[in-house]
Amino acid sequence: MSTTERPRILVVGGGYVGLYAARRILKKMRYGEATVTVVDPRSYMTYQPFLPEAAAGSISPRHVVVPLRRVLPKAEVLTGRVTTIDQDRKVATVQPLVGEAYELPFDYLVIALGAVSRTFPIPGLAENGIGMKGIEEAIGLRNHVLEQLDKADSTTDEEIRRKALTFVFVGGGFAGAETIGEVEDMARDAAKYYPNVKREDMRFILVDAADKILPEVGPKLGQWGLEHLQKRGVEVYLGTSMDSCVGGHVVLKNGLEVDSNTIVWTAGVKPNPALARFGLPLGPRGHVDTAATLQVQGADYIWAAGDNAQVPDLAVGEGAWCPPNAQHALRQAKVLGDNVISGMRGFPQREYKHANKGAVAGLGLHKGVAMIVFGKTKIKLKGRLAWYMHRGYHGMAMPTFNRKIRVFADWTLGMFLKREVVSLGAIENPREEFYEAAAPVSAAAAKKAENTAEKAKAS
Numbered sequence: 001m002s003t004t005e006r007p008r009i010l011v012v013g014g015g016y017v018g019l020y021a022a023r024r025i026l027k028k029m030r031y032g033e034a035t036v037t038v039v040d041p042r043s044y045m046t047y048q049p050f051l052p053e054a055a056a057g058s059i060s061p062r063h064v065v066v067p068l069r070r071v072l073p074k075a076e077v078l079t080g081r082v083t084t085i086d087q088d089r090k091v092a093t094v095q096p097l098v099g100e101a102y103e104l105p106f107d108y109l110v111i112a113l114g115a116v117s118r119t120f121p122i123p124g125l126a127e128n129g130i131g132m133k134g135i136e137e138a139i140g141l142r143n144h145v146l147e148q149l150d151k152a153d154s155t156t157d158e159e160i161r162r163k164a165l166t167f168v169f170v171g172g173g174f175a176g177a178e179t180i181g182e183v184e185d186m187a188r189d190a191a192k193y194y195p196n197v198k199r200e201d202m203r204f205i206l207v208d209a210a211d212k213i214l215p216e217v218g219p220k221l222g223q224w225g226l227e228h229l230q231k232r233g234v235e236v237y238l239g240t241s242m243d244s245c246v247g248g249h250v251v252l253k254n255g256l257e258v259d260s261n262t263i264v265w266t267a268g269v270k271p272n273p274a275l276a277r278f279g280l281p282l283g284p285r286g287h288v289d290t291a292a293t294l295q296v297q298g299a300d301y302i303w304a305a306g307d308n309a310q311v312p313d314l315a316v317g318e319g320a321w322c323p324p325n326a327q328h329a330l331r332q333a334k335v336l337g338d339n340v341i342s343g344m345r346g347f348p349q350r351e352y353k354h355a356n357k358g359a360v361a362g363l364g365l366h367k368g369v370a371m372i373v374f375g376k377t378k379i380k381l382k383g384r385l386a387w388y389m390h391r392g393y394h395g396m397a398m399p400t401f402n403r404k405i406r407v408f409a410d411w412t413l414g415m416f417l418k419r420e421v422v423s424l425g426a427i428e429n430p431r432e433e434f435y436e437a438a439a440p441v442s443a444a445a446a447k448k449a450e451n452t453a454e455k456a457k458a459s
């Protein structure tokens with residue numbers, strides 16, 4: 001961390017909002033006008049809309065993340081977690097990856113902590129569930145699903161096989177529907193290479209407490225998405241929830257009970273709970289309460305946006321807040337960046353207003369839904385065309401030219417070479433095999449050293 005005479009703009013969180021706001025500030029700032037410091041426990045921004053495709057192996061996981069230090073060379077990037085904010089002293093406490101926490105003074109503050117998975121106290125969920133918020137989870141899910149196929153192919157025990165081939169997804173919004181769509185597609189592809197596993201042997205189950213899926217694309221397309229998944233053999237249970245999943249024994253409220261090694265939790269998000277320690281005004285659901293200028297209520301030197309903020313949705317009207325999605329996060333970040341510069345220079349603030357442009361969702365290769373809004377007209381697309389829209393939109397929205405090229409290259413290679421269907425589950429314990437090889441040798445060496453020491457003592 002540098003100590004400088006310049007004012008410090010502290011950006012807490014280097015995700016969508018943090019990255020784009022910092023870039024905007026750096027672009028608009030005069031040379032030496034301020035120090036921009038970005039703090040995030042990860043050294044990269046994750047393009048979350050691509051997580052389902054990363055889980056399905058259509059995009060390399062490394063290409064879904066954007067290294068902060070590389071794209072923000074003029075910023076100070078600190079890898080750590082902001083744990084508290086002292087507004088009176090204008091100081092944040094940073095807990096670095098290792099070592100003692102330290103204090104970081106700031107003049108202007110941007111709160112961009114995003115959201116975390118919204119969970120409920122369901123017995124067995126913490127031990128058995130896997131979320132879909134980070135690239136680590138997408139990689140883990142992919143390896144895990146392919147490993148289940150390996151297991152099922154190798155065993156003669158019908159119970160083990162059935163449990164391995166049952167995949168439960170809870171939550172049918174964007175993240176859940178896209179993830180089950182992509183993962184089912186990948187498993188279907190992968191099954192071709194397993195003599196003892198067929199698609200019909202697998203059970204894919206989607207559960208949602210609501211009476212529809214994909215609410216983001218509207219009821220008609222949501223219904224199409226639902227029927228499409230059902231045609232592919234996905235069992236969809238709506239208006240019900242998961243009561244427990246202890247030891248992988250899943251019990252739904254509607255009475256269905258299945259055993260599964262794979263329980264994917266995508267039942268919505270909630271604002272980052274760390275906000276509770278920041279002393280900022282929070283709304284009823286825990287978001288930072290901001291004005292339409294993205295300034296935190298009552299603090300004109302603090303701005304917040306994205307999934308952790310409740311921003312008035314001026315395009316919808318009184319009492320409405322912007323939904324937590326990338327479309328808003330990206331655009332809010334740009335307005336926020338401009339407003340930070342204006343705030344620093346004593347100029348007036350601009351209000352954020354953006355009318356929904358629609359939504360696109362991929363449900364596996366060549367399958368998707370898209371709703372595009374042009375003024376009062378809504379264009380609804382489904383199937384292959386919608387899938388092209390989904391890829392085109394997100395491919396272009398992916399931050400940095402470098403990442404765009406990499407993503408498009410992955411897709412192009414996938415067209416000709418097919419996706420990889422190999423599980424690298426052992427990556428989670430990379431030292432295991434080496435330990436087995438080295439442990440007996442180390443033990444023998446230790447024993448020899450002990451004997452030598454004893455002999456030396458005796459003589």
Ligand SMILES: Cc1cc2nc3c(=O)[nH]c(=O)nc-3n(C[C@H](O)[C@H](O)[C@H](O)COP(=O)(O)OP(=O)(O)OC[C@H]3O[C@@H](n4cnc5c(N)ncnc54)[C@H](O)[C@@H]3O)c2cc1C
Nearest residue numbers: 013015016017048049081082113114175306307325326327
């Ligand atoms: C699987 C999935 C699919 C999605 N698909 C779509 C889609 O198709 N279209 C769409 O519009 N939206 C989609 N979204 C939503 C979209 O990705 C989010 O709305 C967007 O990422 C929000 O941006 P953000 O900056 O608020 O939060 P994030 O991008 O989550 O960034 C928050 C950052 O804060 C950091 N952080 C957390 N705690 C601390 C701390 N204490 N100190 C410092 N830093 C911290 C985190 O590490 C993270 O980098 C999807 C989300 C998911 C999970």
